[in-house]
Amino acid sequence: LHFLFSGAKMIKNIISKSLGFIGYTIQYGCIAHCAFEYIGELVVCSGPSMEPTIQNHDVVFSERLSCHLYCIEKGDIVIAKNPSDPKMNICKRVIGLEGDKVCTSSSSDIFKTHTYVPKGHIWLEGDNIKNSTDSRSYGPVPYALIRGRVCFKVWPFHNAGTFGKSPNERVPRNV
């Protein structure tokens, strides 16, 4: 009887420790989820469309607060859901906000064409103009597809730091 009693006590001990462990895992999981959802996340970028600013396989930190507070500005680099495939993400620079006039013709065209960014949308372009599918192919992107604003690069270390302005003259200056 004594043996059975100590056996039951041991099982009860194991169960309470496991439940405690599961409880802590759930709590830390929830906090991590809130951090990724509302504060920021690390993103591995792939593709050549943002060279030379962001190279293939660079790791950047993107913060979520700007898109929740609706203060994304022209010239910001953002991570957004791909309008043609919501499970993929794209990393581009904001060239125009709603109401802005953007140039849709390339620099080699003789006749320049312009369009106005509709309400609730933004115009995105990659820094690598020649090798980027962006708003010039799929049109203006709804603001709500933005996931975060890229604030600094964390990898590779020798290039780490914040980002400057676009290397192209595509971001219209405010007059």
Next chain:
Amino acid sequence: MLQGHLPACGCLTAAILALGSYQPFFNASSQELMRPSLNPEGRQASDIVLLNRWSVRNYQVQRGDVVSLISPKDPQQKIIKRVIALEGDIVKTRGYKNRHVKIPGGHFWIEGDHYGHSFDSNNFGPVSLGLLHARATHIIWPPQRWQKIYPTLPKGHRLLPSANDSSMDEDNE
């Protein structure tokens, strides 16, 4: 000291996430546009619907589902509409700039049930699936209108049957 608060924070977060999966939705302005399936008596009595966010985590919706999505014209507003067409379908539009629209990849076509007074794809065109927020599964208030919402295409919808989809024929006008 933080250790004492951590379990409370954890429980609160878990509760928010659990509720986030199902949310009651109440929006007086957009209810007008889904009569008579939602709000048959107008603004005097607005319906409250239950939204399931978990079922759209992979962006899979059926034609005829009632869904809530972020408005493409105003990112701070959500609208409830019915899914009429998915990518690859061809829709005959009402009041859009083109008579027929083929839905591009990653987009879908939504319409309010109340023809003529609806702010939907006939205004702003096909909508990206990334704007999808949740699927409306039940009407939960008022109690006499408690019902499950089934995915049905409204009579008189203008979805053209695609060549390999013979089951669409009975829903056409």
